Amino acid sequence: MSVAASRRRGVFSGVNRFVEYAGGLATMFGEVCRNVVTLNFRPSEVIRQAYFLGVESWTIVVLTSLFTGLVISLEAASQAVSYGLSQFVGGSVAFGEVRELGPMLTGIVFAGRAGAAITASLGSMVVTEQVEALQSMGVSAVKVLVTPRLLASFITVPMLTVFADIVGVYGGYYMAWLRVHMSPYTYWHSVQTTLIFSDFYKGLEKAAVFGVLVALVAGYEGFRAEGGAEGVGRVTTHAVVTGIILIFVFNFALSFVLFP
Amino acid sequence: MIDEKPSRELEPSPPPPDVAIRLQSIELRYGEKIVLSDCSLDCIRGHTTCIIGLSGAGKSTILRVANGLRRPTRGCVFTLGSELSRLPETEILEIRKRIGFAFQYNALFDSMTVADNVAFPLYELTDLEDDEINERVKSALESVGLDGEGDRLPGELSGGMQKRAGFARAIVNEPEIIMFDEPTTGLDPIMTNIITETIKNIQHKLKVTCLVISHDLPSVFAIADEIALLFEGTIIEYGSVSKVRQSPNPIVQQFLQGSDVGPIPV
Numbered sequence: 001m002s003v004a005a006s007r008r009r010g011v012f013s014g015v016n017r018f019v020e021y022a023g024g025l026a027t028m029f030g031e032v033c034r035n036v037v038t039l040n041f042r043p044s045e046v047i048r049q050a051y052f053l054g055v056e057s058w059t060i061v062v063l064t065s066l067f068t069g070l071v072i073s074l075e076a077a078s079q080a081v082s083y084g085l086s087q088f089v090g091g092s093v094a095f096g097e098v099r100e101l102g103p104m105l106t107g108i109v110f111a112g113r114a115g116a117a118i119t120a121s122l123g124s125m126v127v128t129e130q131v132e133a134l135q136s137m138g139v140s141a142v143k144v145l146v147t148p149r150l151l152a153s154f155i156t157v158p159m160l161t162v163f164a165d166i167v168g169v170y171g172g173y174y175m176a177w178l179r180v181h182m183s184p185y186t187y188w189h190s191v192q193t194t195l196i197f198s199d200f201y202k203g204l205e206k207a208a209v210f211g212v213l214v215a216l217v218a219g220y221e222g223f224r225a226e227g228g229a230e231g232v233g234r235v236t237t238h239a240v241v242t243g244i245i246l247i248f249v250f251n252f253a254l255s256f257v258l259f260p
Numbered sequence: 261m262i263d264e265k266p267s268r269e270l271e272p273s274p275p276p277p278d279v280a281i282r283l284q285s286i287e288l289r290y291g292e293k294i295v296l297s298d299c300s301l302d303c304i305r306g307h308t309t310c311i312i313g314l315s316g317a318g319k320s321t322i323l324r325v326a327n328g329l330r331r332p333t334r335g336c337v338f339t340l341g342s343e344l345s346r347l348p349e350t351e352i353l354e355i356r357k358r359i360g361f362a363f364q365y366n367a368l369f370d371s372m373t374v375a376d377n378v379a380f381p382l383y384e385l386t387d388l389e390d391d392e393i394n395e396r397v398k399s400a401l402e403s404v405g406l407d408g409e410g411d412r413l414p415g416e417l418s419g420g421m422q423k424r425a426g427f428a429r430a431i432v433n434e435p436e437i438i439m440f441d442e443p444t445t446g447l448d449p450i451m452t453n454i455i456t457e458t459i460k461n462i463q464h465k466l467k468v469t470c471l472v473i474s475h476d477l478p479s480v481f482a483i484a485d486e487i488a489l490l491f492e493g494t495i496i497e498y499g500s501v502s503k504v505r506q507s508p509n510p511i512v513q514q515f516l517q518g519s520d521v522g523p524i525p526v
Contacts, residue, residue: 125369133367135329137433138357139384 025220028142032216035140035147045148046155053114053149053215054156058163061109065164068101069093069171077176086180090187091194093172098195099259102165103203104251107210110157111243115218118149119239122222123232131223146219150212157211158204165203202258209250214243272336272343279338280305280437280469281326286335288321288493295321296332297493303437303486308463308470310480312515313490314524319473320364322490323439326471327359328352340436357385360430360468364442366422368414374425375401375410381433400428403465404458420451424458431462438462440472444479456482477516481505489515491524 035041072093080089122145125131134141169191176182221239225231275282281303288296295318303309303326313319324330325337328344337344342355368377375397382393401407404424414422423443430438440459444452456479463470463483474480480487487504489497489512497504497512504512514522 128370129363129365129367130369132324132329133361133363133369135353136327136356136359136361136363137381137385138353138355138359139381140353144384 021220025216028146028220029212029216031140031142032147032150035143036151040143041147041151045144046151049148049152050156053110053117053152054160057110057113057156057160060113061106061160061164062167064105064109065097065102065168066171068105069097069168070175072096072101072168073172073175074179077180077182081180081182086182086186087190088194089176089182090169090173090190092190093176094169094191094195095199097168097172098165098203099199100203100251100255102168103161103207103210104247106157106161106164106207107214107247107251108244110153110160110211111214111218111240111247114153115214115243116236116240118215118218119222119225119236120232122146122219123225123235126223126225127228127232141223142219145222146215149219150215153211153215154208155211157214158207161204161207165200199259205258206251206254209254210247213246213250217243217246270335272338272346274341274343275302275338277341278305279303280340281471282336282338283322283326284336284338286322286325286332286337288318288325288330289333295493296325299335299490299494301488301495301498303469303471305469306467307485308459308472308483309486309488310472310474310484311488311490311495312474312477312480314515315475317490318493319490320441323361323441323471323473327356327361327437327439357381357433358436360433360435360438362423362426362430362438362440362443364445366414366426368422368425368429370414373411373413374406374417374428377414377425378410378428378432381429385433396432397428400432401425403431403462404428405454418451420447420454423447423451423455427458427462431466431468434466435468437469437471438466440470440474442473442475444474444476452476452479455479459483491515 073089076092077089080086122131125145131141131145134144173184173187176187218239221235221242225235270285273284279302281301283299283301286296286299287294299322301322311319311322321330325332326339328337328339328347332345335345340355340358342351344352344355347355369380372380378397378400379393382388382396397410398407401410404427406421406424406428409417409421414425417425443459444455447455459470459472460483472480472483481501484501486499487501488495489504491511497507497509505516507513510523514524520526
């Protein structure tokens with residue numbers, strides 16, 4: 001086979017895999033939507049998953065956001081004051097946090113913690129025949145295993161983002177005060193004049209999309225597990241990497257659409 | 261999950277009413293590998309049919325083909341009067357609700373108690389009240405000798421008890437067919453005997469059709485009404501216990517005697 005033919009075949013195979021993957025995600029998402037619309041899920045399981053996936057991710061999300069706010073302010077405050085622009089510090093921290101970093105970092109942390117947990121859990125169930133047991137009973141594995149996790153993620157990631165936003169902006173204030181003794185009025189007035197409410201809720205809309213993406217990819221990858229512990233590890237890694245990449249891509253696309 | 265695109269090139273031959281499962285000239289491939297080839301089998305309603313054969317011969321795959329978890333590449337599958345190989349997945353799910361399946365490694369949900377595992381099909385598939393579900397779970401656990409063990413997690417049970425918990429989950433929905441995949445594998449002789457008796461009791465009490473995959477010949481001879489020997493993806497012998505034991509086929513005789521001398525490559 002010539003080099004060109006070999007490359008063409010490689011490209012074709014890659015496109016084929018991409019289409020198959022995207023189709024698989026879309027099919028699963030369609031089934032989850034159908035279950036949600038027809039209320040074909042157990043609310044108690046959604047609450048249980050929301051606690052496990054969301055509440056137990058709270059600490060790491062808050063820590064990540066706190067240090068992000070601190071570091072933005074650390075970099076911005078000294079520079080801004082030296083140029084006489086201290087009235088913009090609060091606004092720049094809040095603007096970046098609420099519109100971009102809050103939702104995105106929460107999504108990324110959620111992908112690493114909760115997404116990995118979903119894939120590992122479902123993957124283990126696949127290799128120990130528990131998913132096949134569901135199918136053998138005539139029960140849809142997507143309904144029982146994916147729908148509650150996806151709903152829980154859809155609900156909890158925006159809630160986590162609210163905490164991330166608040167802690168990040170407060171962290172920024174603390175660092176501005178510590179570094180350049182910025183007055184509370186200067187910082188918070190800047191926040192109030194820069195941010196509008198739609199920035200906040202559009203950030204939460206992004207977070208909800210990231211929650212869905214992470215849970216969807218994690219669930220899909222979990223069902224692809226094969227070959228025991230090594231296979232579970234492989235799909236878990238793949239789920240986290242794919243989830244994070246999708247968060248970056250969708251963050252750009254959503255910012256483009258939501259913040260014209 | 262489920263392989264799509266079934267292909268049937270032969271004329272379907274629906275079974276008579278007394279046949280619960282008919283596999284007609286089944287072929288199943290995974291890529292280039294042929295797992296089942298021209299495999300045909302009838303399981304008589306209310307009887308226990310045991311499929312025996314070498315490791316890797318495709319025995320467990322037959323169960324999955326018979327309940328629609330795998331679609332054959334060619335051939336027809338009739339289960340409980342429906343041709344599974346033609347049905348869409350949603351309709352196969354409905355048929356599967358009438359079939360109990362006990363897995364080789366039990367496949368119990370490890371985050372749930374034994375009672376919750378057994379109750380799971382009832383919660384998911386029926387509209388029964390909690391009291392009735394609890395009653396049926398209790399009855400199913402009693403049927404397999406696990407009364408009083410419902411509150412324990414699967415990981416706290418011995419291998420034999422886990423098997424029986426899997427049986428309880430398979431029977432709790434009062435299925436018309438129960439499939440047992442290697443029910444005695446990995447158990448000591450005493451527990452093997454208990455499991456064998458449990459299967460006999462279940463069949464006797466519920467009067468269901470049982471399809472059992474096993475290597476364990478004493479157990480098979482104790483529970484089977486009919487035996488099928490699967491060799492290289494094909495059923496090469498089928499009949500009553502005595503017929504199979506007296507089969508002149510040298511492959512059958514070598515397998516039954518466990519000899520390393522004969523036509524079966526070792």
